[in-house]
Amino acid sequence: MAAIGFIGLGNMGAPMAANLIKAGHQVTGYDLVPAAVASLAEKGGRPAASATEAIASAEIVITMLPAGPQVREVYLGNSGVLGRAKRSALLIDCSTIDVDTARAVAGAAQEAGFDMLDAPVSGGTAGAVAATLTFMVGGEAPAFARARPILEAMGRTIVHTGPAGNGQAVKICNNMLLAVSMIGLCEAFTLGQKLGLAPQTLFDVVSKSTGQCWALTGYCPVPGPVPSSPANRDYAAGFTAAMMLKDLRLAQQAAGAVAAPTPMGAAAAALYQLFVDEGSGRFDFSAIYRFIAKPAPKI
Ligand code: NAD
Numbered sequence: 616m617a618a619i620g621f622i623g624l625g626n627m628g629a630p631m632a633a634n635l636i637k638a639g640h641q642v643t644g645y646d647l648v649p650a651a652v653a654s655l656a657e658k659g660g661r662p663a664a665s666a667t668e669a670i671a672s673a674e675i676v677i678t679m680l681p682a683g684p685q686v687r688e689v690y691l692g693n694s695g696v697l698g699r700a701k702r703s704a705l706l707i708d709c710s711t712i713d714v715d716t717a718r719a720v721a722g723a724a725q726e727a728g729f730d731m732l733d734a735p736v737s738g739g740t741a742g743a744v745a746a747t748l749t750f751m752v753g754g755e756a757p758a759f760a761r762a763r764p765i766l767e768a769m770g771r772t773i774v775h776t777g778p779a780g781n782g783q784a785v786k787i788c789n790n791m792l793l794a795v796s797m798i799g800l801c802e803a804f805t806l807g808q809k810l811g812l813a814p815q816t817l818f819d820v821v822s823k824s825t826g827q828c829w830a831l832t833g834y835c836p837v838p839g840p841v842p843s844s845p846a847n848r849d850y851a852a853g854f855t856a857a858m859m860l861k862d863l864r865l866a867q868q869a870a871g872a873v874a875a876p877t878p879m880g881a882a883a884a885a886l887y888q889l890f891v892d893e894g895s896g897r898f899d900f901s902a903i904y905r906f907i908a909k910p911a912p913k914i
Contacts, residue, residue, distance in 0.1 A: 616640050620673030622666050622689055624651035628679030630743040631769045633658045638768035645669035670700045675765055679709045682861055683716035690720050697727045705761050706731040713865050714780045721779035730758035733779060735786035739854055741843060747771040753782035787869055790862040794883040796830040801907040804837050815840055836904035850902035857896030860887040
Protein backbone atom coordinates (compact mmCIF):
# COMPACT_ATOMS: atom_id res chain seq x y z
CA MET A 616 0.00 0.00 0.00
CA ALA A 617 1.26 3.44 -0.90
CA ALA A 618 1.74 6.72 0.94
CA ILE A 619 -0.28 9.19 -1.11
CA GLY A 620 -0.35 12.99 -0.89
CA PHE A 621 -3.67 14.28 -2.26
CA ILE A 622 -4.16 17.99 -3.06
CA GLY A 623 -7.63 19.30 -3.96
CA LEU A 624 -10.46 17.70 -1.99
CA GLY A 625 -13.48 19.19 -3.77
CA ASN A 626 -16.51 17.55 -5.39
CA MET A 627 -14.29 15.00 -7.16
CA GLY A 628 -11.13 14.89 -5.05
CA ALA A 629 -12.94 14.11 -1.76
CA PRO A 630 -14.60 10.87 -2.93
CA MET A 631 -11.51 9.84 -4.93
CA ALA A 632 -9.32 10.22 -1.83
CA ALA A 633 -11.93 8.34 0.22
CA ASN A 634 -11.72 5.39 -2.20
CA LEU A 635 -7.92 5.33 -1.90
CA ILE A 636 -8.34 5.12 1.88
CA LYS A 637 -10.90 2.29 1.48
CA ALA A 638 -8.36 0.43 -0.70
CA GLY A 639 -5.90 0.56 2.20
CA HIS A 640 -3.62 3.41 1.09
CA GLN A 641 -2.33 5.98 3.54
CA VAL A 642 -3.71 9.29 2.26
CA THR A 643 -2.55 12.68 3.50
CA GLY A 644 -4.79 15.41 2.11
CA TYR A 645 -4.74 19.16 1.69
CA ASP A 646 -7.24 21.70 0.37
CA LEU A 647 -7.52 25.47 0.69
CA VAL A 648 -10.90 24.84 2.36
CA PRO A 649 -10.28 23.60 5.94
CA ALA A 650 -13.66 21.80 6.10
CA ALA A 651 -12.60 19.60 3.16
CA VAL A 652 -9.44 18.56 5.03
CA ALA A 653 -11.44 17.87 8.20
CA SER A 654 -13.87 15.73 6.23
CA LEU A 655 -11.00 13.62 4.85
CA ALA A 656 -9.73 13.07 8.40
CA GLU A 657 -13.20 11.80 9.40
CA LYS A 658 -12.90 9.18 6.65
CA GLY A 659 -9.55 7.92 7.94
CA GLY A 660 -7.15 10.19 6.03
CA ARG A 661 -4.39 12.31 7.52
CA PRO A 662 -5.09 16.05 7.50
CA ALA A 663 -2.30 18.36 6.30
CA ALA A 664 -2.01 22.07 7.02
CA SER A 665 -0.30 22.77 3.69
CA ALA A 666 0.42 21.20 0.32
CA THR A 667 4.05 20.81 1.40
CA GLU A 668 3.00 18.80 4.44
CA ALA A 669 0.66 16.62 2.36
CA ILE A 670 3.40 15.54 -0.04
CA ALA A 671 6.42 15.48 2.27
CA SER A 672 6.71 11.69 2.49
CA ALA A 673 4.44 10.72 -0.40
CA GLU A 674 5.39 8.00 -2.89
CA ILE A 675 2.47 9.14 -5.07
CA VAL A 676 1.21 12.73 -5.39
CA ILE A 677 -2.30 13.22 -6.78
CA THR A 678 -3.82 16.60 -7.60
CA MET A 679 -7.49 17.31 -8.40
CA LEU A 680 -7.65 21.08 -8.89
CA PRO A 681 -10.02 23.41 -10.75
CA ALA A 682 -7.92 24.55 -13.74
CA GLY A 683 -4.49 25.22 -15.29
CA PRO A 684 -3.48 28.21 -13.12
CA GLN A 685 -3.99 26.21 -9.89
CA VAL A 686 -2.03 23.27 -11.34
CA ARG A 687 0.87 25.57 -12.29
CA GLU A 688 0.82 27.15 -8.84
CA VAL A 689 0.71 23.85 -6.94
CA TYR A 690 3.49 22.20 -8.99
CA LEU A 691 5.72 25.12 -10.04
CA GLY A 692 5.06 27.82 -7.42
CA ASN A 693 7.13 28.70 -4.35
CA SER A 694 6.93 25.64 -2.06
CA GLY A 695 5.42 23.78 -5.04
CA VAL A 696 5.38 20.02 -5.52
CA LEU A 697 8.48 20.01 -7.79
CA GLY A 698 10.52 21.73 -5.11
CA ARG A 699 9.26 19.71 -2.15
CA ALA A 700 8.30 16.16 -3.15
CA LYS A 701 10.65 13.17 -2.90
CA ARG A 702 12.38 12.69 -6.28
CA SER A 703 11.13 9.09 -6.35
CA ALA A 704 7.49 10.23 -6.10
CA LEU A 705 5.18 9.64 -9.05
CA LEU A 706 3.11 12.76 -9.84
CA ILE A 707 -0.43 12.35 -11.19
CA ASP A 708 -2.56 15.35 -12.11
CA CYS A 709 -6.23 14.36 -12.47
CA SER A 710 -7.56 17.92 -13.03
CA THR A 711 -9.00 18.90 -16.42
CA ILE A 712 -6.67 21.56 -17.80
CA ASP A 713 -5.33 22.86 -21.12
CA VAL A 714 -2.98 20.63 -23.09
CA ASP A 715 -0.21 23.26 -23.13
CA THR A 716 -0.15 23.62 -19.34
CA ALA A 717 -0.22 19.83 -18.92
CA ARG A 718 2.78 19.46 -21.24
CA ALA A 719 4.65 22.40 -19.68
CA VAL A 720 4.22 21.10 -16.12
CA ALA A 721 5.10 17.53 -17.17
CA GLY A 722 8.22 18.87 -18.93
CA ALA A 723 9.28 20.81 -15.83
CA ALA A 724 8.66 17.71 -13.72
CA GLN A 725 10.81 15.60 -16.03
CA GLU A 726 13.63 18.18 -15.91
CA ALA A 727 13.45 18.06 -12.11
CA GLY A 728 13.76 14.25 -12.22
CA PHE A 729 10.12 13.23 -11.67
CA ASP A 730 7.80 10.91 -13.56
CA MET A 731 4.52 12.71 -14.19
CA LEU A 732 1.19 11.76 -15.76
CA ASP A 733 -1.85 13.78 -16.78
CA ALA A 734 -4.84 11.62 -15.85
CA PRO A 735 -8.12 13.53 -16.20
CA VAL A 736 -11.30 11.63 -15.49
CA SER A 737 -14.80 11.11 -16.79
CA GLY A 738 -17.79 9.79 -14.85
CA GLY A 739 -18.80 12.73 -12.67
CA THR A 740 -19.21 12.81 -8.92
CA ALA A 741 -21.29 9.61 -8.98
CA GLY A 742 -18.41 7.82 -10.70
CA ALA A 743 -15.97 9.30 -8.20
CA VAL A 744 -18.07 8.01 -5.28
CA ALA A 745 -18.60 4.56 -6.83
CA ALA A 746 -14.93 4.23 -7.96
CA THR A 747 -16.07 3.72 -11.54
CA LEU A 748 -14.28 6.66 -13.16
CA THR A 749 -12.63 6.48 -16.55
CA PHE A 750 -9.02 7.71 -16.46
CA MET A 751 -7.39 8.92 -19.70
CA VAL A 752 -3.69 8.98 -19.04
CA GLY A 753 -0.87 10.80 -20.85
CA GLY A 754 2.80 10.12 -20.10
CA GLU A 755 5.52 7.47 -20.33
CA ALA A 756 4.54 3.78 -20.29
CA PRO A 757 6.58 2.83 -17.16
CA ALA A 758 4.94 5.64 -15.16
CA PHE A 759 1.54 4.50 -16.42
CA ALA A 760 2.28 0.93 -15.27
CA ARG A 761 3.21 2.26 -11.83
CA ALA A 762 0.07 4.40 -11.61
CA ARG A 763 -2.39 1.76 -12.80
CA PRO A 764 -3.00 -0.04 -9.47
CA ILE A 765 -3.50 3.31 -7.73
CA LEU A 766 -5.95 4.52 -10.36
CA GLU A 767 -7.81 1.20 -10.21
CA ALA A 768 -8.82 2.02 -6.64
CA MET A 769 -10.72 5.05 -8.03
CA GLY A 770 -11.85 3.93 -11.46
CA ARG A 771 -12.95 1.09 -13.68
CA THR A 772 -11.53 2.05 -17.09
CA ILE A 773 -7.87 3.11 -17.20
CA VAL A 774 -6.56 3.98 -20.68
CA HIS A 775 -3.03 4.98 -21.70
CA THR A 776 -3.65 7.58 -24.41
CA GLY A 777 -0.02 8.35 -25.37
CA PRO A 778 2.58 10.95 -24.32
CA ALA A 779 2.16 13.83 -21.86
CA GLY A 780 -0.90 15.98 -22.57
CA ASN A 781 -2.76 13.30 -24.52
CA GLY A 782 -5.03 12.54 -21.54
CA GLN A 783 -6.14 16.18 -21.58
CA ALA A 784 -6.65 16.08 -25.36
CA VAL A 785 -9.05 13.13 -25.01
CA LYS A 786 -10.81 14.80 -22.09
CA ILE A 787 -11.63 18.05 -23.90
CA CYS A 788 -12.93 16.12 -26.92
CA ASN A 789 -15.16 14.08 -24.58
CA ASN A 790 -16.48 17.10 -22.71
CA MET A 791 -17.16 19.07 -25.88
CA LEU A 792 -19.25 16.12 -27.06
CA LEU A 793 -20.99 15.89 -23.66
CA ALA A 794 -21.96 19.59 -23.75
CA VAL A 795 -23.29 19.28 -27.30
CA SER A 796 -25.34 16.17 -26.32
CA MET A 797 -26.68 17.90 -23.21
CA ILE A 798 -27.83 20.96 -25.15
CA GLY A 799 -29.37 18.74 -27.82
CA LEU A 800 -31.31 16.86 -25.14
CA CYS A 801 -32.54 20.10 -23.57
CA GLU A 802 -33.80 21.24 -26.96
CA ALA A 803 -35.52 17.89 -27.60
CA PHE A 804 -37.26 17.92 -24.18
CA THR A 805 -38.32 21.55 -24.65
CA LEU A 806 -39.74 20.84 -28.10
CA GLY A 807 -41.37 17.59 -26.94
CA GLN A 808 -43.18 19.30 -24.07
CA LYS A 809 -44.34 22.17 -26.26
CA LEU A 810 -45.78 19.48 -28.56
CA GLY A 811 -47.67 18.00 -25.60
CA LEU A 812 -45.40 15.09 -24.63
CA ALA A 813 -44.74 14.11 -21.01
CA PRO A 814 -40.97 14.09 -20.28
CA GLN A 815 -41.19 10.48 -19.04
CA THR A 816 -42.76 9.35 -22.34
CA LEU A 817 -40.02 11.05 -24.34
CA PHE A 818 -37.40 9.51 -22.04
CA ASP A 819 -38.87 6.00 -22.34
CA VAL A 820 -38.75 6.10 -26.13
CA VAL A 821 -35.51 8.03 -26.77
CA SER A 822 -33.54 5.99 -24.20
CA LYS A 823 -34.30 2.92 -26.36
CA SER A 824 -33.90 4.70 -29.70
CA THR A 825 -31.18 6.26 -31.82
CA GLY A 826 -31.11 9.48 -29.77
CA GLN A 827 -29.91 7.54 -26.70
CA CYS A 828 -26.78 8.91 -24.98
CA TRP A 829 -25.22 9.00 -21.50
CA ALA A 830 -26.44 12.56 -20.84
CA LEU A 831 -29.98 11.16 -21.17
CA THR A 832 -29.79 7.77 -19.44
CA GLY A 833 -27.19 8.66 -16.80
CA TYR A 834 -27.81 12.36 -16.20
CA CYS A 835 -31.22 13.35 -17.56
CA PRO A 836 -31.55 17.18 -17.37
CA VAL A 837 -35.32 17.00 -16.74
CA PRO A 838 -36.54 16.11 -13.23
CA GLY A 839 -38.08 12.65 -12.91
CA PRO A 840 -36.78 9.95 -15.24
CA VAL A 841 -33.30 9.43 -13.71
CA PRO A 842 -33.52 9.69 -9.90
CA SER A 843 -29.77 10.24 -9.39
CA SER A 844 -29.48 13.18 -11.78
CA PRO A 845 -28.91 16.72 -10.43
CA ALA A 846 -32.25 17.79 -11.97
CA ASN A 847 -33.91 16.08 -8.97
CA ARG A 848 -32.00 18.13 -6.40
CA ASP A 849 -32.53 21.59 -7.85
CA TYR A 850 -29.45 21.14 -10.07
CA ALA A 851 -26.96 21.16 -7.20
CA ALA A 852 -23.56 20.30 -8.80
CA GLY A 853 -22.30 17.63 -9.75
CA PHE A 854 -20.20 19.22 -12.41
CA THR A 855 -20.77 22.96 -12.42
CA ALA A 856 -21.77 24.95 -15.50
CA ALA A 857 -18.70 27.12 -14.83
CA MET A 858 -16.46 24.02 -15.08
CA MET A 859 -18.16 22.96 -18.31
CA LEU A 860 -17.62 26.44 -19.74
CA LYS A 861 -13.94 26.16 -18.78
CA ASP A 862 -13.66 22.86 -20.68
CA LEU A 863 -15.50 24.24 -23.73
CA ARG A 864 -13.10 27.19 -23.82
CA LEU A 865 -10.18 24.73 -23.62
CA ALA A 866 -11.67 22.79 -26.55
CA GLN A 867 -12.13 26.00 -28.59
CA GLN A 868 -8.58 27.11 -27.79
CA ALA A 869 -7.22 23.72 -28.88
CA ALA A 870 -9.42 23.64 -31.99
CA GLY A 871 -8.14 27.07 -32.99
CA ALA A 872 -4.53 25.97 -32.52
CA VAL A 873 -4.89 23.04 -34.93
CA ALA A 874 -7.56 24.59 -37.23
CA ALA A 875 -10.15 21.89 -36.44
CA PRO A 876 -13.71 22.91 -37.39
CA THR A 877 -15.95 22.66 -34.30
CA PRO A 878 -19.09 24.74 -35.02
CA MET A 879 -21.25 22.78 -32.56
CA GLY A 880 -18.57 23.08 -29.88
CA ALA A 881 -18.42 26.84 -30.54
CA ALA A 882 -22.22 27.13 -30.19
CA ALA A 883 -22.12 25.12 -26.94
CA ALA A 884 -19.39 27.41 -25.58
CA ALA A 885 -21.46 30.50 -26.46
CA LEU A 886 -24.59 29.07 -24.77
CA TYR A 887 -22.76 28.12 -21.59
CA GLN A 888 -21.11 31.57 -21.57
CA LEU A 889 -24.59 33.20 -21.60
CA PHE A 890 -25.80 30.81 -18.91
CA VAL A 891 -22.83 31.48 -16.64
CA ASP A 892 -23.05 35.24 -17.29
CA GLU A 893 -26.65 35.30 -16.02
CA GLY A 894 -25.28 34.06 -12.67
CA SER A 895 -25.86 30.31 -12.99
CA GLY A 896 -22.27 29.10 -13.03
CA ARG A 897 -22.53 27.34 -9.66
CA PHE A 898 -25.39 25.08 -10.78
CA ASP A 899 -24.84 21.71 -12.40
CA PHE A 900 -24.17 21.95 -16.14
CA SER A 901 -27.45 20.11 -16.81
CA ALA A 902 -29.28 23.17 -15.42
CA ILE A 903 -28.86 24.70 -18.87
CA TYR A 904 -32.21 22.95 -19.40
CA ARG A 905 -33.85 25.73 -17.37
CA PHE A 906 -32.14 28.31 -19.61
CA ILE A 907 -33.30 26.64 -22.82
CA ALA A 908 -36.78 25.62 -21.66
CA LYS A 909 -37.75 28.86 -19.96
CA PRO A 910 -41.00 30.29 -21.28
CA ALA A 911 -40.51 32.83 -24.05
CA PRO A 912 -41.26 36.40 -22.88
CA LYS A 913 -44.67 37.75 -23.96
CA ILE A 914 -44.29 40.54 -26.54
P1 NAD B 1 -14.06 21.66 -7.00
O1 NAD B 1 -14.00 23.12 -7.22
O2 NAD B 1 -15.21 21.04 -6.28
O3 NAD B 1 -12.71 21.16 -6.27
C1 NAD B 1 -11.45 21.75 -6.47
C2 NAD B 1 -10.80 21.87 -5.11
O4 NAD B 1 -9.45 22.35 -5.27
C3 NAD B 1 -11.54 22.85 -4.19
O5 NAD B 1 -11.91 22.20 -2.99
C4 NAD B 1 -10.50 23.95 -3.95
O6 NAD B 1 -10.57 24.51 -2.65
C5 NAD B 1 -9.21 23.20 -4.16
N1 NAD B 1 -8.06 24.05 -4.50
C6 NAD B 1 -8.00 25.06 -5.40
N2 NAD B 1 -6.75 25.59 -5.43
C7 NAD B 1 -6.04 24.90 -4.50
C8 NAD B 1 -4.70 24.99 -4.05
N3 NAD B 1 -3.84 25.89 -4.54
N4 NAD B 1 -4.28 24.13 -3.07
C9 NAD B 1 -5.14 23.21 -2.56
N5 NAD B 1 -6.43 23.09 -2.94
C10 NAD B 1 -6.86 23.93 -3.90
O7 NAD B 1 -13.90 21.01 -8.46
P2 NAD B 1 -14.24 19.51 -8.89
O8 NAD B 1 -15.63 19.45 -9.38
O9 NAD B 1 -13.74 18.58 -7.84
O10 NAD B 1 -13.31 19.40 -10.19
C11 NAD B 1 -11.89 19.25 -10.10
C12 NAD B 1 -11.37 19.00 -11.50
O11 NAD B 1 -11.96 17.81 -12.02
C13 NAD B 1 -11.69 20.13 -12.49
O12 NAD B 1 -10.59 20.32 -13.33
C14 NAD B 1 -12.89 19.59 -13.25
O13 NAD B 1 -12.98 20.13 -14.55
C15 NAD B 1 -12.59 18.10 -13.26
N6 NAD B 1 -13.77 17.22 -13.36
C16 NAD B 1 -14.88 17.43 -12.61
C17 NAD B 1 -15.97 16.57 -12.72
C18 NAD B 1 -17.23 16.78 -11.92
O14 NAD B 1 -18.24 16.11 -12.24
N7 NAD B 1 -17.22 17.62 -10.90
C19 NAD B 1 -15.92 15.49 -13.61
C20 NAD B 1 -14.75 15.27 -14.34
C21 NAD B 1 -13.67 16.14 -14.20
